[in-house]
Each structure stands twice: as C-alpha cells, then as structure tokens.
Amino acid sequence: MNVNVDTLRELQSQTYNPRSVEPAATPYETYRTKEFGGQHLSECYHENTKNVAHDRFRLDRSITYFLTDDSVAFAVSNIDPEYDGRPLVDLPPPSSLDCSLSDALGARRSVQQYDGTGLSPSTLSTLLGHSFGTTGTSVMGRDADGDPVEKPVRAYPSAGGLYPVEQYVAVVNGRDGLDPGWYHYTPGRHGLRRLGVDDGPVADRLDELFITADSMDLQSAGAVVFLTAAFWRSRAKYGERGYRHVLMEAGYAGQNLLLAATGLGLGAVHVDGFVDRAVEQTLGVDGVDESVLSSIVIGSPRVADR
Template sequence: MTTWESICDPPATDEAWELFHENSKTGRFSDVRPTELVLARMAELAESLPYTHYPTIPLPDEHLPLERPLGDTLADRVSARSLRACPLTLPAVATLLHHAYGVTRTNVGTGYPRPFRSVPSGGALYPLEIYFHSTRVEGIEPGLYHYNPAENLLHLIRYGDRSRQICEGVLQGELLANAAMVVFVTALFERSVFKYGDRGYRFVLLEAGHVAQNLALVANALGLASVGIGGYFDREVDELIGIDGLAHSTIYLTALGRDAGAAPGPGGPV
C-alpha cells in the first residue's frame, strides 16, 4: 500500500541505475529554460567540433542508392558475430555517415537555429560526434577520422592502423577484428544537459541508439554487415580518440564489414 510518507521519503538505494532513473524524471514543477537563454547557449556551442588545422577530406555529395525495400532491410538486420575483410569505397562511407547523422534538411523558417539531421534529437541540439577508424577504405589512409556533418567532410585525427589497440579495448575484440571500419559515437553532454538537466542525459543515449540503428540498416541495404558494441573499456577507448571521458565520452561503437558467416558475395568494394 502506497503511503504519503513513502512518496515523500522513498527508500534509499545504492543502485546507480535506479538513482539515475529517478533523478532524471520530469516533474510538473521541473525547471524550463527560457528560449532566449537556450538560443544564446547554442550560439556558444559548436555545431560540430571544428578540429581546426587538422587535415580535411571532402566527402562526395552523391550517395550510393539504397534500393532494397525497407521491410526486407529491417527483417534481415542481424548482428554479425564475426566480420571478414572487405574494402569500402569513399562513397559508401559517405552514404553510411550521412544517413547515420548527416544534415538532411534546412532549418529555414522553422525557428530552430540549426539544420536538421537524419535522427530525432531532443530540442534539435545534436549532442553527438561521430568518429571512425578506417582500416580498409579506398581513397583514405588507415587512421582515426572525425565526421563533420555541417561541412560534409572528414578530419584526419590520427594517422596509422590501430586495429589491434581497438580490439584490445573491446570485451569481445574478435567481433571487430576484420572490420573495414569501426564507428565511435561520442557525446558532448553539455549540449543537451544545459537545457534539460539530468533528463538531457537520457536524450543523449536515446539519440545514440537512433544513430546506431541507422548505421545497421544502411549497412544492410548496401550489402554489408554490422555489429553494435556496448562492451568496451571506456577510458581506453576515450583515450584512443583523444577525449576526456567526462564532458565528452564514447557511448556506442559499431563495426562494419562483411559477415564472415554468410555466403561469400561479390569480392569488389562497396
């Protein structure tokens, strides 16, 4: 039986997930940030990390066609338990990144300060950043790259193949041992929590799920395989990318390639 005392003084818990869930609930009397303050803060926050002075690589504006029926793409989506080596083309990478988190429509006439992207985002704040490690992408060197959706280009963050280091930073490193590329979804939490408080942290995680699902479906439509990775050593992965792990931290990984368990398909690059 629920009592007034139990509502006003709920039992203490040491479970971090329960504390988070309780503290991130929205109530009738939760603070609401005035629009003018939200717009002013958004103007101070970069739409995408600029990485000034890092080498840049423009991405193709034209993307590969996704002609497979949506129903088939959804029904056939599986998490590959092992990947086999395959090359990817730069247009394929551009297609994957664009549909994962790219700019898809203008904000003109909407009252929102930024263009919209391929996923729903709480307040259209877009708190995520996308990095990837390239092992077998034609036209670019192996290394760690940052995707800038606003300018549709890549920044080369670190040159050199770090596949072994990435595998060592994942609990089941064999899942991505032969990946053509590994995508890292990171979050700059301030972009969301400045407006929504603890609830904003929930929104960040939800948004990362949208990005990962887009990646999985587009990969499937392109004849590729994918596997989402949640089991990794956070500090090691954050250090690999070069982020602090607190204000800016990795929250999801996706490995892409060919499914080693499937019948071999065409050997050429996608």
C-alpha cells in the same frame, strides 16, 4: 547461584552454531527480484533524471531561453569539436540505397565475422551521410535584415535540435583512396578530419580497446564507428533530464547506421564491450564533458554469414 538451564542452552546454541551467511545472489535471482536496490547507481540515475514539480521553474527558464533566443540553439547545435591543423577530407555525395525500409528492417542481423574487403570512400560516404548527415534545414527565425536563419537538420530526432552525439570512425580496411586511420565525421561539411592517433595498425589498437575482441574478427572489418556524447549541449536546456535525451539520440543514430549498412549489403553489429577510458583517450575526448556511449562494427560479411 540460580541458573536457568533452558536459557543457558539457548545461549550456547546461538554461540556455537555456525554463523549463517547469506550467499551472493545469482544473476537469475537478481532477475527474479524485479526491483532496484539502494546500492544500484542506475536507480539513482533514473530517479535524478525524472521530471519533478520542484524543478519546473528552472527548466522553464532554460527551455524558454532556448525557444526565445534562436541564436542560442543555433550556436549550440552547430558547435563541432575543434581539430586545428587537421584538414578536412571531403567525401563524395552519398549514393541512394537500393533497398526499401521494410526490406532493410527484415534483413537486419548482427554480423561479427567479415571477409576483409575494404570500404571505399563512396560506401563510407553513403553510410555516414544517410545515418548522420544533414538532410535539410529548419528556419530558426529572422536576422536583423529580415533574412531567414536556418539550422541544418539530420535524419534522426534530437531533443531541441541540439545534436549532442558525435561520430568517430576507425577505418580498419579501406580502398580506392580511403586510408586506414582514426577520423571524426563532420556532418555539416560531410567530411572527415583525421585524428592524431598514430600507434600502429588500427585493428591492433581496436583489439586492445575491446574486451570482446576475441568474439569478433576486427582485423577483417571495414570500420568501427564510435558514438560519443557532448552531454552539456543537452543539459544546458533540459537539465538532468538531458542525459536521457542523449542516450536515446545515440540509439536513434545507431539504428540508422545499422539499417544503412544492411541496405548496402554490409554486415554490422552494435558492440558495448569496450574499455571506455581507453577509447576516450584514443579519440582525444576527456570522458566527462564528452564521453563514449556505443560502437558499431561494419564490414563485408563472410559468405557463410550472408
């Protein structure tokens, strides 16, 4: 038998040497790569929400439909979640903010510790009204009698004026008649509808919903505002691109709330560390057609944090 000794030694080396295992990438290494990988769902999302030429025909049809039939855009943008049998709790008119925009921008900080002071109906009204409430109307067209058809508009931009972002309020500590509880804010009526959540103190439920609860003083906060998205409102007109519009709108609306809180001398912080499905179950949304996007905790800051 003719044996090539060099080849045999090479095979033995490959056979018996320990197998090389590539260690998992550290977060720092992931940061340094500056690129997506094929396994990243975020890359799939971004690619599938790009405006591309082959989708132009369908988008032209849907967008044209909304532009030529004013009643469609008016109806879609004015659809609110239905809470049958849950009476509207009217809020007083919002008060003026005695703070300039430049001062609010300069003073805004993330505050996570609060002194337990409850929110009054007036304060909550000012927060919600300036952040999410209607600020006027826009003429959509004319009805059969020639009278103008108007649509309410808000203080933040919304693609196509469809307003797919909804606002839910968990009042932790209230005063002057504002009861702790779970509410949905109705901008067109500037009021709250109480949700059917009755599982003990609001703060205790919030502690279960937030995975970062140990880093915040939720028991002493005034309220937590959850922003959800009814994706279909935007998707009906803009297709997959509508998903981006919804995310941007939530950012615009959330910044309004952060600045309004600063203008009132309150502390606020955007918190993303919640358990999505648990929040959605609490709010009574299905997590698909309407799903939670973000939350903002608001309260009177502790003296040391002011």
